[in-house]
Amino acid sequence: MRKKIICFTVWFMMVNCFIAQSTAYSAEPNKNEEYDKLMSLYKKVETITTIPWYVFAAVDQYERNVRHSRRDIPKANGLIEIYIKPEVWSGPINPNINDTDPRTIGLFGGIGQDGNGDQKADPNNDEDVLYTFANYLQKYGTNIDNIRIGLWNYYKRDKAVGLILGHMKLYKKYGTLDLDKHAFPIPRGYNFTYHNTWGDARGWGGRRIHEGTDIFANYGVPVRSTCYGVVEMKGWNRYGGWRVGIRDIDNTYHYFAHLNGFADGLKTGQVVEPGQLIGSVGSSGYGPPGTSGKFPPHLHYGLYKDNGRTEWSFDPYPHLKAWERAERKKK
Template structure:
């Protein structure tokens, strides 16, 4: 009886996971169709609309179909106290809300209206890359926001889709490696501090792989991390790979990487000036940092590593 109950429990868990994955896939398909529809009527590249929406979704943890949220006083017009949604009222009060679905209203919660409004804002600056980046700067007034949206737009453009959810473990599973949760452990080099990551111990030269789709933001020497590389992914998470023995050839800042792509090799560099090595056993330090649109902080990567390790 207990075995039967356990079988049913496992079945329902798998069914729920499958349904959730299917719902996410359907939502991704719906979003991408809206991006491309808005591009057709506005001429604003769909991949920029997708990148803005993805950035807003991550910094606001928004689960709506489209997560672009403009300030109400801008959308309705500062003198539109009653927030009338009719295009006539919004134009009268100099609001920027637009009607994207042809119903005569500019609803800030309607996905088509949201996308058409931000597309209209971008196109008012012009449609080339520099014009769009200037529009993003004037809106966000934050270099990292503009850079992140620009990078993600390039990824979507390159792969021609937004369905880029694959994940990979940082080292190939057929290599010998070991790791445990070391988040928060004390570190002494350079002053008292905590360990902001997980150490994956492996032999010299073990390949180190990108865990997600992302863009290389930094590459080179760091006094603490030695030879290190930093990659920001589509979820606005910065992945930090440190203590490398070396980098994969022909990788440069600004390059796009994908899950499983080799980016470097396990070493023991760091804790000193460029070239310092051997002060600890060879391992990969893997860190993850989340940006919320205002600041960036480290969080424990151990659960993410476990999930990636369990995937085929």
């Protein structure tokens, strides 16, 4: 009886392992298929409006991240995740908030449009939603300066416009939607150690919590970008010393602090990619510019998420472990 139980257990584990592996292998094709469908939609509306596809991709990605990090916005019913409020879609004085007739929507000042030619302006239809947003932007013009004005008038938030413009840079440069790869910040072959220190108490400069993970390494050890992103911040901070901030395609801010120096030519607004050199490990900070040596050399690495309203810190340790394991497997 005991042998039967053991055999069944082994068989059950093998089946589960096979299912898990099958799921892992099938995830990538599904993801690529989704990217292909999205790109097809962006390109179609680009042809109609002459607004570059990467503008739609950037807005859609920004809103996708916002939707996934908040509970007050309903989940998308399709691939396009641009959220247009019902009263904006149908019109602020429209008695029918669920109106899908383009004629009455226009009559009541709504922006909803028919993008697929079925005579309906359906806020749950991908083509209608994308064409509606494109039509809104087109009223301001099709060059980037005019698009920037249109984005500000729509979101009324400088941060939102800045993030979308950053996403546009990334999509335009790489010409693909597949920009979610990551790298561990310290290259293989160097000695380093780290533990989960997010949330620990800190006292210098007033009581606060530690908003990151400390990776201890020797002075001068290379520090790399962990993502595809845009350098949003570079310079001195009295807490973080010489530091770099990079914004990725998921609206996440990657913060690298206590650096010994920066990579040659690194500047704000620059596009970087996973594994690209951005600086080196140091012990700068806790004082005026140039202060160094108040603690052992290490990289402080933090992650911050923007949800369209505010930004908050979250624990980078699980992500660092996952990226480290992934790089070990590559070898």
